[in-house]
Amino acid sequence: MITATPRKDLILMAIFTIAVLTMPIWLAPIGASYPDLLQRFAIFGIFAIGFNILFGLTGYLSFGHAAFLGVGSYTAVWSFKLLSMSVVPAIIFGVITSGLFAVVIGYISLRRSGIYFSILTLAFAQMSYNLAYSVLTPITNGETGLQLALDDPRSLDNLVGVAATEGIPPTNFFGIEMSGYSGFYFCAVLMIIGFYISMRIFRSPFGMMLKAVKSNSNRMSYTGLNMRPYTLTAFVISGMYAGLAGSLMAVTDPLAGAERMQWTASGEVVLMTILGGVGTLIGPVIGAGVIKYFENIFSAINENVLQGIFSFLPEFLQDGVVAVLGLFVGEGWHLTLGLLFMLIVIFLPGGLVEGFSRIIDRIKNRSKNGEADPVGSAKVQPGE
């Protein structure tokens, strides 16, 4: 395992920052360099980083993280409606509210572990989802989703005397409009900060404690340690990350709907984390990026595009190939996702990061011609 030194962390941090900020440039050749998709990369990156703090460090598999995402979104939109179109209060309130939710849900759910914990979190998320659709309609606006309106009070804005504009004013960060590339850079900076915090947590004594809980919780309790404060803190932190992601969704597109809380959304973040590599720092970000990218590309392909790609084949072959591949693209993108998911769990439980490090290992060993000692080989510990 690579031993983490402050120097290496600094290099990782620098590479990560540069890579994220230059995303619009190096993603252009593969057709992913438009703001809408980039924003989603950053937002789901934050979501997955936060989820990884819980699942990767403590091993508690939460199936209800989407609830915090939804709470963050709703709070942010309400802040836009009631206070100000500035994103600062929206994000602060979004994070705080979802943090409070996480305290309550975590306090109850963390009394159990293993699959019971998963079911409890799932139960809470489904409850929030069902309530958002039914009784809480005055707050959530039910199926239509919560939207901004012209006659919203926006009391802070009025207080400061922001000039009234035609139509609904856009969300802004001290005057900078939060759409397009500026929206992306705002999310990207927050993701970099989030990544830095998660790295500090991984390296801190608190992070070590969480890892200890994951590897042997029995032994930890034998030593007289009360684990619950630690796991609860991790749960709340990851809930706040989810709230941040949720409020950023509202920042880039001021609308909140209950479907964000559905358990398939929770499943998606689990998938991202697994795909990238559980318990690794960079894995979740990669996983989120890969899934969002392929979702975008695959669901945009339709039969006509496929016909075009395979037009070099003889006609009878072409129709067959298109018919088979047609199942996997467009509407059928979820099939690809499911297959990918299974393949990763079966063959590469450590995710893409483990895959990379295996490849690097092989190259290193080959270049050293077998003289390398096995201890020095870089191998990321596979996640649980």
Add this chain to the structure above:
Amino acid sequence: MDAFVLQILNGLDKGGSYALIALGLTLIFGTLGVVNFAHGALFMLGAFCAVTLKKILTISKQVKDENITFFDAYKEVPYLELWWGETGTTIIDFAVPLSILLAIPVMLLVGLAMERGLIRFFYKRTHAEQILVTFGLAIVLQEIVKAFFGANPVPMPPPELLTGSADVGSFLGLGDSVIYPWWRLAYLVFAGIIIAAVFCFLRFTTFGMVVRAGMQDRETVGLLGINIERRFTIVFGIAAVVSGLAGVMYTPIVPPDYHLGMDFLVLSFVVVVVGGMGSLGGAVTAGFLLGILQSFASMNEVKEILPGIDQIIIFLVAVVILLVRPRGLMGRKGVMES
């Protein structure tokens, strides 16, 4: 009183379907120790067995419509009707119950293939990984079904004989207001038969005895020279059949669509956990209990006092039970404790 009986009846048929799925789920868990998130997909596959059979039975031929004499009109007439007349129509009418005959071998095969092809490689892996791989499988299965049958629900009417409602009220001497669809009554009876059959099978046959012994102590049974692996594989097949049959019979109640399984999966997992992981009796009890509670919570009188309670009652009960009785209602000691 009438309303009370009606709600219990309503809850019983919902509970019946929960109990059947949860029974299969907990059977797999108790024997193989695998958390199967693809179990809802098996329910859905069962439902689509019925859809398939119905499609096969109604393969039609264009026949000139003799009633219309102004011009040449054609109508679709199923081959069965052409060949056998009235008998053919009756067979088509009974497509749903007949699907049971199709579903049993198909689901058995699907179950065995699933266990041999995928699940057996995951016995030694963590529960989290089992959840994830079966979750992936569930997505794949439902997308395949969607590709073949489309995204819209397929209406499946019950046989003519069982349409309409039974006047349960006057039968019990309660007045006329308690009426109940015949098909739901049939479903309830069916669920009872299946549950009884599974219990008898485990209780009174040698095979069942070996399986129960294997649930207690797999290693010792293996040491006695019994191939417990193979028996557990068959148990997986049986569990698949049980949830498949639950799906077949449920089609007239809710028209099946491709994500039917996912909708039921979450609930049936809650049922299993409330009943206690690995406990068959617990799963059945919890299934009926939660079904009945849910139908009581959706009464208008209750909703007036506690708005929204019908949406969350199952989850609320699950949370309370898990906190008060950590192993669920009838959970055994030492199951999923780590």
